[in-house]
Amino acid sequence: MSREDSSRLQIQKFLRKITSKYESISKLEVIGNTYEKRPIYAVHISRTSMASKPIVMLECGTHAREWSSIEVCLYFIYKIRVAKAGAKAVKKYGKTSYEVGNIAHIIYRATGASVDYAYDKGNAKYAYAIELREGKIRKGGFILLEDEIIPLCKETFAGLQASILAMKTSKY
Numbered sequence: 001m002s003r004e005d006s007s008r009l010q011i012q013k014f015l016r017k018i019t020s021k022y023e024s025i026s027k028l029e030v031i032g033n034t035y036e037k038r039p040i041y042a043v044h045i046s047r048t049s050m051a052s053k054p055i056v057m058l059e060c061g062t063h064a065r066e067w068s069s070i071e072v073c074l075y076f077i078y079k080i081r082v083a084k085a086g087a088k089a090v091k092k093y094g095k096t097s098y099e100v101g102n103i104a105h106i107i108y109r110a111t112g113a114s115v116d117y118a119y120d121k122g123n124a125k126y127a128y129a130i131e132l133r134e135g136k137i138r139k140g141g142f143i144l145l146e147d148e149i150i151p152l153c154k155e156t157f158a159g160l161q162a163s164i165l166a167m168k169t170s171k172y
Helices: 008-021 067-082 114-120 146-169
Strands: 026-033 039-045
Touching: 008 026, 008 039, 008 067, 067 146
Parallel strands: none
Antiparallel strands: 026 039
16 A cells, blocks of 8 residues: 555444455454544454463554554555465565564653553553664655655565464463
């Protein structure tokens, strides 16, 4: 999706279309409203309604300047339906390295963030904040050229996919 296509209405249209196409495994839900009274959407993807099944939650577009996180989540929603698991996925897009650790030590203190909430209220076993890589322009790290969007989406998807697969086998 190009920057021009990334409008709020285009994103909403995409979410409605993909959840309608795969209605047996997905659900689009409005979970609240922004300060401007715009809907905040959540997409649930599952083959079953078992309450005990592990949940993967991606939070995208929390900060207006981080528009590329929305692209990554849209790509993930699209690819999760058609992707094949692969343990070597990260190596395929290994040109970018990510530092792993506590968000307060790696990036900055973010008290009250959804990661904290997931651990505290949701008893999450895993909760991560992923700081996406900078673009070539590097204006605060969140401006990407159009030809950088899909590679960012692909490498982030590969990393998320590998992490989710590793969570399934983790004894932690």
